[in-house]
Amino acid sequence: MKQTISFVLNGSAVLIEADPARRALDVLREDLGLTGTKEGCGQGECGACSIIVDGVVKLSCLMTAAQLEGREIVTIEGVAADGELHPVQAAFVEHGAVQCGFCTPGMVISAVNFLEGNPEPSREEVREALSGNLCRCTGYQKIVDAVEGAAQKMRSGGQDG
Amino acid sequence: MGKVYLPDSLPEVFDILSREPGAVLYAGGTDVFVKSPPGKGNDGPLVCLEKVGELTGASDLGGEVRIGACTTHREIVASRLIGEHFPLLARAARHIGAPAVRNMGTIGGNICTASPAGDTLPPLYIYDAEVELQSAKRARRLPLSSFIQGPGQTLLEGGDVLSAVYIKKDHGYTFCHFEKAGQRRAMAISIASFAFAARIGDDGRVERARCAFGSVAPTVLTMEAVDTCFAGRHVEDDVLACAAALVRAGVSPISDVRASKEYRRAVAGNLVMRLECALRGTR
Numbered sequence: 189m190k191q192t193i194s195f196v197l198n199g200s201a202v203l204i205e206a207d208p209a210r211r212a213l214d215v216l217r218e219d220l221g222l223t224g225t226k227e228g229c230g231q232g233e234c235g236a237c238s239i240i241v242d243g244v245v246k247l248s249c250l251m252t253a254a255q256l257e258g259r260e261i262v263t264i265e266g267v268a269a270d271g272e273l274h275p276v277q278a279a280f281v282e283h284g285a286v287q288c289g290f291c292t293p294g295m296v297i298s299a300v301n302f303l304e305g306n307p308e309p310s311r312e313e314v315r316e317a318l319s320g321n322l323c324r325c326t327g328y329q330k331i332v333d334a335v336e337g338a339a340q341k342m343r344s345g346g347q348d349g
Numbered sequence: 350m351g352k353v354y355l356p357d358s359l360p361e362v363f364d365i366l367s368r369e370p371g372a373v374l375y376a377g378g379t380d381v382f383v384k385s386p387p388g389k390g391n392d393g394p395l396v397c398l399e400k401v402g403e404l405t406g407a408s409d410l411g412g413e414v415r416i417g418a419c420t421t422h423r424e425i426v427a428s429r430l431i432g433e434h435f436p437l438l439a440r441a442a443r444h445i446g447a448p449a450v451r452n453m454g455t456i457g458g459n460i461c462t463a464s465p466a467g468d469t470l471p472p473l474y475i476y477d478a479e480v481e482l483q484s485a486k487r488a489r490r491l492p493l494s495s496f497i498q499g500p501g502q503t504l505l506e507g508g509d510v511l512s513a514v515y516i517k518k519d520h521g522y523t524f525c526h527f528e529k530a531g532q533r534r535a536m537a538i539s540i541a542s543f544a545f546a547a548r549i550g551d552d553g554r555v556e557r558a559r560c561a562f563g564s565v566a567p568t569v570l571t572m573e574a575v576d577t578c579f580a581g582r583h584v585e586d587d588v589l590a591c592a593a594a595l596v597r598a599g600v601s602p603i604s605d606v607r608a609s610k611e612y613r614r615a616v617a618g619n620l621v622m623r624l625e626c627a628l629r630g631t632r
Contacts, residue, residue, distance in 0.1 A: 208353040210388045231383045244452045250378040252387045254353035255397055319535030320447025
């Protein structure tokens with residue numbers, strides 16, 4: 189039984205007709221075509237489905253579509269602005285922090301949200317911030333390097349490096 | 350698929366429950382939807398409690414603090430009120446899952462799941478926390494330790510909502526410690542956990558102490574005999590060895606995918622022995 193759900197998605201108001209008991213993850217991917225948000229475990233363990241809900245990272249595999257109502261949602265598709273990669277995305281490219289890429293959207297979402305609250309993190313704080321995002325390829329070091337590098341660039345207004 | 354209700358207030362929740370007595374209540378979904386994902390076996394109806402105003406946030410009531418059941422672990426870690434009066438709870442909440450799970454999971458959910466591994470539970474036992482249950486007909490408060498009856502078993506009845514946790518401020522503890530052993534630091538369900546709070550006098554002796562253990566018995570384990578080991582003593586090797594031996598004898602762990610019962614028994618004692626390292630920093 190579908191119902192109307194309205195929310196802000198990546199800066200634009202959207203109005204969708206969806207079954208409220210479906211997972212938010214499935215509605216984003218299947219109804220809205222935003223396939224950047226991935227399903228890894230489907231159990232809240234891996235972080236691949238991370239999205240930003242009203243300014244905090246949540247796991248879209250553990251949310252119903254109904255919970256999107258009235259919220260401001262940012263998915264990986266909304267991170268780059270005006271065709272320019274977000275500094276975190278640029279740093280992932282620069283540091284070779286991507287191998288298969290499946291975890292990358294969730295990693296980037298977690299990192300972007302984390303750096304907004306903590307622009308000058310220690311390496312340990314970066315590791316803690318990404319501790320809910322699993323990567324089975326990289327061994328994590330280059331991902332942490334990338335987030336540290338992005339933080340540095342964002343602090344200096346993208347002028348250095 | 351079923352309906353999902355998103356009520357704003359408790360009266361609205363009770364109204365829904367009177368019409369839909371089989372509805373499943375959830376807040377963060379980090380336990381409920383792992384067991385049965387929405388749309389994949391969980392056909393509801395579902396009642397999401399995240400917007401119910403009466404259930405969110407911590408408030409200072411003078412002699413005690415009320416923590417709304419839908420207060421997230423992130424909010425518990427960030428709360429100055431909780432950090433000041435119940436640092437052991439804040440410390441344990443920091444060990445739950447990872448940031449996204451702490452952004453979603455709630456203290457009420459941790460209690461209602463009633464897992465022996467629930468990380469907020471050992472601190473709440475030490476603080477003698479009470480839970481408030483409300484239904485359309487009545488509200489009642491009871492000790493958390495009697496509310497939780499066994500693994501996944503609580504005194505929650507049909508129509509009840511766990512609305513809040515109450516903790517008295519006057520516990521007098523001056524030192525607290527929480528450590529959990531898991532397969533990794535994040536996203537790990539405890540293999541064994543240990544919470545400790547003590548009032549330590551000016552001479553460094555423990556005036557009184559409380560210990561609570563997770564994942565080593567059907568519910569959180571507290572043992573008066575262990576607490577007594579510390580009373581009037583400096584925390585030194587012989588005291589810890591005595592306490593650890595009592596703990597190893599008193600636990601009743603199970604073997605599961607995470608650890609064997611023998612390992613849990615050994616680790617529970619080791620966590621007590623490690624208290625010395627935690628205390629050293631304060632001397």
